[in-house]
Amino acid sequence: MHGMTLHLAHFASGQSSIETLRKHQAATAAPLGGDTGQDAVPLYMRNRRTRASEFTDESSLYWVIAGAFACRQRILGFRGGIDRDGRRFTTMLLDLDLVAVDPRPRRNFGGWRYLDETEVPRDLTKGRTAGEEMPASLEQELKSLGLL
Numbered sequence: 275m276h277g278m279t280l281h282l283a284h285f286a287s288g289q290s291s292i293e294t295l296r297k298h299q300a301a302t303a304a305p306l307g308g309d310t311g312q313d314a315v316p317l318y319m320r321n322r323r324t325r326a327s328e329f330t331d332e333s334s335l336y337w338v339i340a341g342a343f344a345c346r347q348r349i350l351g352f353r354g355g356i357d358r359d360g361r362r363f364t365t366m367l368l369d370l371d372l373v374a375v376d377p378r379p380r381r382n383f384g385g386w387r388y389l390d391e392t393e394v395p396r397d398l399t400k401g402r403t404a405g406e407e408m409p410a411s412l413e414q415e416l417k418s419l420g421l422l
Contacts, residue, residue, distance in 0.1 A: 280328040281389040282349070283380065286337045292345045295337060296372055303370060306350065314350050314367040322364040325388060326352055335368060336394060342377040343395045374398040 289295040299315045306314040323329075334346040348369040355363050376395040 278390045278392075279330050279332045280325060281334050281336055281346075281391075281394055282323070283336045283338060283343075283383075283387040283389050284385075285382070286339045286344070289337075289339055291339060292337075292372055292374060295339065295345070299368075299370070299372075306367060312350075313370055315347070315370060317366040317368055319364045319366055319386075320361075322352065322354065322362075323366075323386070334373075334394075335366070336375065336389060337372075338380045341382075342379045343375050344377060345372045345374050346394075346397070347372055 286295050289298065303313045303315050306312045317335075329349055331348075333349045335349055336346045337344050339345075348371070350367040350369055353365045353367065355365065357363055375397055378395045
């Protein structure tokens with residue numbers, strides 16, 4: 275799909291909320307390098323993303339926490355390396371900002387999933403909360419039926 279921004283989805287293993295993810299990442303943030311003056315969160319990946327060339331400045335990693343999309347981080351880039359055992363690896367560099375998204379349920383999956391613009395949940399902005407478009411009781415009923 276030419277012209278669409280590609281994104282990734284990944285489970286935030288061991289994290290129970292956006293805040294616990296934020297605290298975990300604060301401990302791993304490091305300078306991005308060069309003269310940017312920007313810090314980034316490095317995320318180790320065994321393999322380079324096969325579609326890495328399709329990522330743009332607008333691409334994000336969408337975190338799934340407790341069975342639902344919870345937040346996203348902008349992908350700043352990728353860096354390759356070789357570990358102590360001579361195996362290649364990739365580090366994904368993420369922006370420090372975690373942006374809350376509409377907590378749409380997401381079934382369990384292993385590893386990483388590519389998402390295009392049509393599959394990603396909307397950002398929650400100031401003054402808007404999850405599910406604002408419908409009454410909370412209706413949203414809860416639809417979730418209990420597995421329809422949301």
